[in-house]
Amino acid sequence: xxxxxxxxxxxxxxxxxxxxxxxxxxxxxxxxxxxxxxxxxxxxxxxxxxxxxxxxxxxxxxxxxxxxxxxxxxxxxxxxxxxxxxxxxxxxxxxxxxxxxxxxxxxxxxxxxxxxxxxxxxxxxxxxxxxxxxxxxxxxxxxxxxxxxxxxxxxxxxxxxxxxxxxxxxxxxxxxxxxxxxxxxxxxxxxxxxxxxxxxxxxxxxxxxxxxxxxxxxxxxxxxxxxxxxxxxxxxxxxxxxxxxxxxxxxxxxxxxxxxxxxxxxxxxxxxxxxxxxxxxxxxxxxxxxxxxxxxxxxxxxxx
Amino acid sequence: xxxxxxxxxxxxxxxxxxxxxxxxxxxxxxxxxxxxxxxxxxxxxxxxxxxxxxxxxxxxxxxxxxxxxxxxxxxxxxxxxxxxxxxxxxxxxxxxxxxxxxxxxxxxxxxxxxxxxxxxxxxxxxxxxxxxxxxxxxxxxxxxxxxxxxxxxxxxxxxxxxxxxxxxxxxxxxxxxxxxxxxxxxxxxxxxxxxxxxxxxxxxxxxxxxxxxxxxxxxxxxxxxxxxxxxxxxxxxxxxxxxxxxxxxxxxxxxxxxxxxxxxxxxxxxxxxxxxxxxxxxxxxxxxxxxxxxxxxxxxxxxxxxxxxxxxxxxxxxxxxxxxxxxxxxxxxxxxxxxxxxxxxxxxxxxxxxxxxx
Numbered sequence: 001x002x003x004x005x006x007x008x009x010x011x012x013x014x015x016x017x018x019x020x021x022x023x024x025x026x027x028x029x030x031x032x033x034x035x036x037x038x039x040x041x042x043x044x045x046x047x048x049x050x051x052x053x054x055x056x057x058x059x060x061x062x063x064x065x066x067x068x069x070x071x072x073x074x075x076x077x078x079x080x081x082x083x084x085x086x087x088x089x090x091x092x093x094x095x096x097x098x099x100x101x102x103x104x105x106x107x108x109x110x111x112x113x114x115x116x117x118x119x120x121x122x123x124x125x126x127x128x129x130x131x132x133x134x135x136x137x138x139x140x141x142x143x144x145x146x147x148x149x150x151x152x153x154x155x156x157x158x159x160x161x162x163x164x165x166x167x168x169x170x171x172x173x174x175x176x177x178x179x180x181x182x183x184x185x186x187x188x189x190x191x192x193x194x195x196x197x198x199x200x201x202x203x204x205x206x207x208x209x210x211x212x213x214x215x216x217x218x219x220x221x222x223x224x225x226x227x228x229x230x231x232x233x234x235x236x237x238x239x240x241x242x243x244x245x246x247x248x249x250x251x252x253x254x255x256x257x258x259x260x261x262x263x264x265x266x267x268x269x270x271x272x273x274x275x276x277x278x279x280x281x282x283x284x285x286x287x288x289x290x291x292x293x294x295x296x297x298x299x300x301x302x303x304x
Numbered sequence: 305x306x307x308x309x310x311x312x313x314x315x316x317x318x319x320x321x322x323x324x325x326x327x328x329x330x331x332x333x334x335x336x337x338x339x340x341x342x343x344x345x346x347x348x349x350x351x352x353x354x355x356x357x358x359x360x361x362x363x364x365x366x367x368x369x370x371x372x373x374x375x376x377x378x379x380x381x382x383x384x385x386x387x388x389x390x391x392x393x394x395x396x397x398x399x400x401x402x403x404x405x406x407x408x409x410x411x412x413x414x415x416x417x418x419x420x421x422x423x424x425x426x427x428x429x430x431x432x433x434x435x436x437x438x439x440x441x442x443x444x445x446x447x448x449x450x451x452x453x454x455x456x457x458x459x460x461x462x463x464x465x466x467x468x469x470x471x472x473x474x475x476x477x478x479x480x481x482x483x484x485x486x487x488x489x490x491x492x493x494x495x496x497x498x499x500x501x502x503x504x505x506x507x508x509x510x511x512x513x514x515x516x517x518x519x520x521x522x523x524x525x526x527x528x529x530x531x532x533x534x535x536x537x538x539x540x541x542x543x544x545x546x547x548x549x550x551x552x553x554x555x556x557x558x559x560x561x562x563x564x565x566x567x568x569x570x571x572x573x574x575x576x577x578x579x580x581x582x583x584x585x586x587x588x589x590x591x592x593x594x595x596x597x598x599x600x601x602x603x604x605x606x607x608x609x610x611x612x613x614x615x616x617x618x619x620x621x622x623x624x625x626x627x628x629x630x631x632x633x634x635x636x637x638x639x640x641x642x643x644x645x646x647x648x649x650x651x652x653x654x655x656x657x658x659x660x661x662x
Contacts (some may be wrong), residue, residue: 180391183355184453187378187385188405188460198408202395287394287442 020083021293049257067138070243071262076151077226077239078219085215088095089166090208094200096167097174098182111168114161123228124162126153149231154239157225162215170204173281177203177288201281206280211276217270221263305307305463305496306331308367312358314347322345322358323520333371334487340543345500346468348517352498353385353466368463381464384457388469390449392441398452399437402427405460426588428638430489447478451485465497471506479503484511500640504544508532509596516540538656541582546589548626549580550600554655559598559651562620563649566598579655585629587652590616590638600645602626604640616640616646 019027050059061067095101096108114122131137132145147153181203185195201208223241230237234246237278240259247256307329314322322344329335337345350356351366355378358364365372373381393401402424406415415423428434430450441449442487450470457465470486471479487510501507507514508528510655515537516531524536535541552561554577559566561581591599602618605625614635618626626648630638640646 090360146334180387180389181393183378183455184387185404185408187355187383187394188351188408188456189379190404190408191379194408198404199393 001248014070033279037164040207043264046257046260049253052257052260053254057254058258058261061255064255065240067255067259069238070238073154073238074152074220074240077154078216080155080218081162082212082216084159085163086212087210088163089170089215090166091213093170093204098179107116108171111164111296114164119161119222119224123157123225126156126160126225126229126245130156133295148229149232149233149237151237153229154226154237157229158222160221161222161225162218165215166208166211167219169207173204173288176285203284204216206277206284210274210277210281213270213273220266268301277297305368307352307496307498308365308370309348309352309366310360310365311363312348312351312366313361314344314351314356314358320520322351325520325522327409327515327522328527329496329498332496333512334490334497334499336511336514337498337500337621338504338507338514339502341502342516342519345515345517345519347627348469349466349498349500352464354381354519355385375436375538382460382462382466384454384462384611385469385536386453386457386465386467388449389471390405390441390453392449392453392456394441395438396440398428398439398441398444399424399434401441401452402456402459406510406583423459429460430458431455435522441474445478446474447482447576450474450482454489468495469500469502472501472503474532479506479591486510508544511520516543518543518655535654538580538582541654542655546627548583550583550650550653552579552581552598553577556581558616559653561598562600564594564598564600566596568649581650583650583653585615585627586613587650588626589649590628590630590634590640590650591647592638594647595649596651600626600650601645602644604644605640607635607640610657618646620648 017159021081034217085130092107092111102140127148128134129136130140130153132141134148137148145152147156181199182195184201186192190198220241223245227242227245230239230242232242232246233236234243240263243261244256246264247259307327309325309327309329312322312325325344325348327348337348347356351358352377355620358366366374368381378385384529393404396404401555403420406420407413424437425434428437431454433448433451433455436444436448441452444452451643454467454470467486471482474482475654483506497506499511508531508571511528513525514528514531515525518539524531524540526534531540533546535544541547547653548561550561552559553569554560557568559568559581602620604618605618606617608615608617609632614630614632616628616630618628628648638646
């Protein structure tokens with residue numbers, strides 16, 4: 001009895017939450033093993049295979065004009081979908097967080113549609129609409145516009161699968177921030193554009209960048225939807241992921257992994273930028289919370 | 305600048321925030337809109353500012369100096385609006401916050417950099433934060449933030465200052481200080497100012513006239529003295545300070561309460577009527593013996609001696625609570641004990657709408 005009481009006094013309450021040593025070790029081991037097997041090892045394999053025949057062979061794989069074209073096409077698709085996503089993302093987040101209108105909940109649900117639908121299906125949707133036998137396909141062909149098996153289709157499919165990212169990132173932040181600052185700016189005589197540029201944009205810039213980075217990574221790596229609409233025409237409508245598949249199917253191991261290493265590099269860069277932005281977004285959110293009316297600054301803050 | 309509000313209604317879906325409200329604000333006066341939350345006071349302020357639109361109605365209007373401003377947007381009305389939660393621009397320094405209204409002017413009207421700097425410096429001095437121009441809003445205390453918000457509103461040289469619960473989020477001590485400061489500021493600037501508050505003490509202390517609002521309507525408009533001493537409705541009586549309600553009867557020039565009766569001074573109607581007698585705590589006296597005047601037996605429950613007078617809480621035979629405010633001298637003289645039965649004597653009471661003195 002006395003021992004248990006003295007033990008309870010000695011051990012703070014958090015001991016109740018602490019697992020035994022063997023449980024902790026097991027959990028840590030399992031997670032690390034999983035990461036190593038499924039993430040680190042494949043990444044290492046890609047780089048190893050790409051460089052297996054020496055750096056010269058690695059660089060030589062980039063001399064293939066079809067490969068270059070795929071890289072260019074990927075950059076074009078990502079570059080075009082980026083501004084579209086930016087405009088759509090800000091517009092959607094703005095109207096969802098700043099106004100009330102009928103059908104708002106429907107819009108919120110629909111924004112997530114690309115996440116819910118399989119990319120293959122979204123690709124097929126575009127074929128059904130814009131393809132030769134699609135709803136508007138005939139009309140487009142008559143006017144000399146080619147969407148499916150051409151660049152416009154690839155851009156459309158890319159935009160479709162990436163458009164939720166920016167809006168999804170902005171909505172919670174803008175909801176947290178409310179619209180009082182915008183009202184204040186308007187009452188001080190600013191017009192709508194000035195209000196957006198000087199008040200709204202600085203408040204959401206990190207979250208916006210975060211959304212852009214995520215949607216860019218997805219745009220460059222998208223396979224399924226683009227695969228359906230592109231038609232896999234080598235040197236014409238192949239994006240980087242599609243080109244990699246072709247190389248792989250042709251047993252061109254060296255070139256496959258050289259191209260794949262590019263996408264891996266993109267992934268790593270995205271990861272690094274994403275981590276930095278996450279930290280910035282959190283800081284911005286904390287500032288919003290700190291700034292809440294009930295918060296009084298600490299002495300350290302006042303002295304700063 | 306004078307402001308007139310005519311027949312303004314506003315509903316949000318099924319909820320009515322304002323019901324056909326009309327109000328006149330005189331040039332240069334400090335007017336308080338006072339009421340409980342949900343009474344429509346903030347909605348009225350936002351409609352005056354142009355932040356909300358009133359329900360469409362042919363004879364409704366908001367007039368600034370006699371001119372209808374319905375078509376003018378908030379930025380064109382030249383109103384200085386101060387929000388309850390400050391709404392300072394988080395990413396801008398104090399200086400930039402105050403300069404904002406000048407910097408966003410169209411190029412032809414925008415003052416030069418020099419003029420802006422002088423103007424902001426002058427405003428920083430006015431709000432006594434000269435040294436803090438480079439700070440960011442999150443580095444300021446609540447009271448400092450609210451002063452910055454006020455300076456930012458003043459920078460555009462508004463014709464009207466509209467304050468929406470400006471001190472609502474601050475603690476009691478800071479509120480006291482800012483209230484006195486606002487009053488001095490108004491004496492200096494003489495700008496037409498409308499202050500929204502749910503704090504009756506704040507409204508009575510700061511403003512020249514008080515508009516008491518309840519359930520989307522205006523209950524009474526008057527000076528602080530008028531609304532406090534001559535409330536025109538039960539609501540105003542109860543909202544402005546403590547009040548005891550006794551269920552009595554007024555009949556034949558006499559008031560009957562708890563089996564006792566007293567003749568009333570002044571002319572009275574001869575008809576008999578049941579009446580709720582409203583008596584403020586300081587209008588009650590406590591006696592050990594019945595002295596022939598109208599009185600009610602009650603048991604002493606608690607005595608709070610902390611404050612500028614002593615608060616005595618009692619209960620009558622039916623368990624209804626009564627509060628009496630006694631000067632300390634009288635409290636000592638009486639030497640009240642808890643659970644003792646005494647007699648409570650109203651010196652003055654009011655039924656709506658007549659006032660009687662005994």
